[in-house]
Amino acid sequence: MGKLRVLVTNSGLQQVAIEMLKERYDVDVCPELPFPSRQQILQRISGSDAVLWFSKEKVDSEMLDKAGPNLKVLATMSAGYDHIDVKELKKRGIKFGNTPNVLNAAVAEVAVLLCLATARRLHEGRITIENNTWVPHQLKNLIGQDIQGSTVGIVGFGGIGQAIAKRLIPFEVGQIIYSGHSPKLQAKEYGAEFVPFDQLLRQSDFVIVACPLTEETREMFDEEAFNKMKPNAVLVNVARGGIVDQPALLKALKEGKIFGAGLDVMTPEPLPTDSPLLSLPNCVLLPHIGSATTKTHTAMAVLAAKNIIAALEDKPMPAPV
Numbered sequence: 001m002g003k004l005r006v007l008v009t010n011s012g013l014q015q016v017a018i019e020m021l022k023e024r025y026d027v028d029v030c031p032e033l034p035f036p037s038r039q040q041i042l043q044r045i046s047g048s049d050a051v052l053w054f055s056k057e058k059v060d061s062e063m064l065d066k067a068g069p070n071l072k073v074l075a076t077m078s079a080g081y082d083h084i085d086v087k088e089l090k091k092r093g094i095k096f097g098n099t100p101n102v103l104n105a106a107v108a109e110v111a112v113l114l115c116l117a118t119a120r121r122l123h124e125g126r127i128t129i130e131n132n133t134w135v136p137h138q139l140k141n142l143i144g145q146d147i148q149g150s151t152v153g154i155v156g157f158g159g160i161g162q163a164i165a166k167r168l169i170p171f172e173v174g175q176i177i178y179s180g181h182s183p184k185l186q187a188k189e190y191g192a193e194f195v196p197f198d199q200l201l202r203q204s205d206f207v208i209v210a211c212p213l214t215e216e217t218r219e220m221f222d223e224e225a226f227n228k229m230k231p232n233a234v235l236v237n238v239a240r241g242g243i244v245d246q247p248a249l250l251k252a253l254k255e256g257k258i259f260g261a262g263l264d265v266m267t268p269e270p271l272p273t274d275s276p277l278l279s280l281p282n283c284v285l286l287p288h289i290g291s292a293t294t295k296t297h298t299a300m301a302v303l304a305a306k307n308i309i310a311a312l313e314d315k316p317m318p319a320p321v
């Protein structure tokens, strides 16, 4: 019997993970740089026994039909899987794994970065220097918000939400509150209180989005939500752009309904260069780099490879969905 065939959808995948797979299987790597298009993946996926998916493209019936009946496992190199039709995978008996937890610290670091950068008007400050409009000794110049003593509201208190709380506590925050489906046992460790989403919006000085994108959370930050937030509130999103109604956010930022927004994720990605978000001084933007460190990407790639190896050997996957 020939070797099983594994497709890797991104040629940037860490070599250590590629080697793990090559020791056991015939590995085909989509060669296109910086990443293959949907069409290019569709052209290569046919006959794969396993796919290591690192792409924003959707895994849906069309993709799975093209893969064909050999496909036994799909492992995404991401914690989030809103781009994957999990129901369709289950229906076809295809195993599915993701890469949770190993990215918690890196994403939490970016959340802290965005809290600080937005609250202290980093983007606006830089513009002031570039435009030669820096007025020294002006008491109203670039006045920001304190994290110390603030109420931090975290939407979604899973691994990433908890990692954010852990990192913000040393900044001497006043209180941590969180919302989600149900209270979490671990919340005690952080002195965090479970509250309804509405209350979180009304009380928080920092609102940090760390929940998955689902039908329930899609655009939960709409105009009504922004109307409930405090005018000094900073919104930070390290989860998915789709959780925020972006035109409503734009309006809230322009009208000063909230103080500012720090976004690692937005809609669409990449953000077009003519997006009005780019022209707002109170919006700090990053190009979805939450998990993008050498250590974290390596851990994610290795976990995705382990998911594939376990599934193909009919053993329990380390991170099944």
Ligand code: DGY
Binding pocket: 077, 078, 079, 080, 081, 103, 239, 290, 291
């Ligand atoms: C994830 O793993 O879900 C991060 O957002 C990177 O895509």
